[in-house]
Amino acid sequence: MNEKWNLSDPYVYQALTGLQNKPLAVQTTHGSVRGVLRKVMPDHIVIHMGGSPFYIRTAQIIWFNQIKSE
Numbered sequence: 001m002n003e004k005w006n007l008s009d010p011y012v013y014q015a016l017t018g019l020q021n022k023p024l025a026v027q028t029t030h031g032s033v034r035g036v037l038r039k040v041m042p043d044h045i046v047i048h049m050g051g052s053p054f055y056i057r058t059a060q061i062i063w064f065n066q067i068k069s070e
Contacts, residue, residue: 012058016040023067028060034067 017040024037026047033056035049045061047054 009058012061013040013042016045016058016064019064019066023069024064025067026056026064027062028056029062030060 016037019037020040022037023035024047025032025034026045033047033049033054035047035054037045038048038053039046042058044055044057047056
């Protein structure tokens with residue numbers, strides 16, 4: 001299989017990869033999600049929140065920020 005991924009925003013992908021398995025707040029075009037970043041793919045991320053996975057398309061992300069533990 002010869003698949004070629006096209007990164008819509010390589011800088012966002014790289015930054016999110018460094019935050020994998022950390023608590024994250026993500027603002028999307030449809031609202032916000034807070035949870036643990038479980039997976040980073042070229043076209044989407046998976047946030048685990050309240051026992052459920054949320055799949056967010058990278059193109060829909062407005063901003064994200066790591067949630068610091070107090």
